Amino acid sequence: MVDVASPAPLADASQQAVAAVPNKLEVRNLTIRYGSEAALRDVSLSIREHEIFGIIGPANAGKTSFLKAINRMDVFTSGMRVEGEIHFAGRDTRRLNNVYALRSRIGVVFPLPVGLPMTVYDNVALSPRLRGITEKAELDVIVQRCLTRAALWDEVKDRLNALGSLLSGGQQQRLTIARALSQEPDLLMLDEFSIAVDPVTTMRIEDVLKELRQEVTIILVTNLVQQARRLADRTAFFLGGECVEIGVTEDLFTGEVKDQRTRDYVEGRFG
């Protein structure tokens, strides 16, 4: 709801239009290699504050690697090498010594829900505890707020002491979102979150995301192109390690594309 005013579908033009709104994330000439194989080649893009930025593309497009690079998970991934610049909130993350502080500002939701083998309460209280919050009353407030915002509170409020890993798949995914929110992140990255979730839960989570955009910037990696259409302000199309096209989402779907491959993918002709 922020940026539809800018009618520029072309990558370079949209980057100029963006200049007025502060960029949350700026990526320049990003290349990611595992060993000698490049997973992502020379990607440049910028993501604005409070937008939902969609990334679509088939398997092996480099979408997940892109997220890992932003989060500096390359430090913990053997064989992963990152070249180029990633500026987060104005700071070059490649030069950060304290990657932990960076990661704590970025919430991540994985394709398969990861309920940590601890209670529902502890799952959500983990991040605040890592930040040094120990007071029970304060933790209670955070846990309830995050579970409520992840649309899970009503289902688990009577069993906060049950194991998080024993919840159903859809509930665990919302638990994962609640856990990401408990970090009070500036940026939320969702990696194909609906892959193991039923359609009803998916719609509920999508509603949650629409509300969250008031407060956080969201990167939504998805292989459901219609999901990108429903949620994303702008969308990038990744293919085989290349960023083929970035544009206002609606333009990609109404055929105002630069590259024929984008049209083919969006219309379901391959992928």
Place this chain on the structure above:
Amino acid sequence: MNTANPALFQASDLNRHNARVQRRYRLLFGLMTLLLITPVLLILGTLLAKGGSAISWEFLFSAPTDGMRTGGVFPALLGTIWLVTVALLLSVPIGIFAAIYLSEYAGDNWFTRIINLAIINLAGVPSIVHALFGLGAFVLFFKFGTSILAASLTLAVMTMPVVIVATRESLQAVPPAFREACWNMGATRWQTIRRVVLPNSITGILTGVILEVSRTAGETAPIMFTGAVFFTPFLPQSVFDQTMALSLHLFVTATQVPGIAEQVPFGVALVLIALVLTMNSVSIAFRMWLRGKKKW
């Protein structure tokens, strides 16, 4: 209208064949299990039948007299407890910490692979070789003399590789997704280990430690050159004393003392097994208590 095919659920030749094969394999596996527990039952039965009559308060809590022919096993019992406790106090922390480093911190490169290979090989070194190493290193070079310390160090060196391997296995059984979820929140490696990895691998680690308790208590070769003695009238006062030990005492009473009553060595063996089982059941109970608290 009923269109169900009556032949649909009738057993075909293939079905019958599969069922027959499956029964045969079940029988085979069951027989192997039976074969496995038979010696255990025979050993325990023989020990109880032949050594049961030797067990008494006096046997447990008095020193051997008349060249081991009468009296009890108390110095040896106490010595074994000393040796096992000191050895595990040394090997368990070091082994677990090393395993955490190898599994959680060290990258996967040729150097750590060589270290892992070395550890696995070390676990396979015969105990008599460890005994000679202990004699050379701890008794002579470090001048600990034949003492509980030297013997326990030797036992510790011997058990450490197994502790490391068992600990590493249970650490790696924790799904990587748990670690990644935790790292992505900004947790350090140590925070992740403490809050997620260790709580979910501690039962497996304890299993490794339990197995080592039994092995340590039963070992004879590594201690007979380094700290355990044939007979001493004194109870150990510190780790620098020599001591008797149940395993060596069993060897001595079974082979070195002419004219000894048959029930004595069987009684010693029974005490040794009972000691190991007691130590094991304490840690098994602890493990069950931990497991009751966590599960994914």
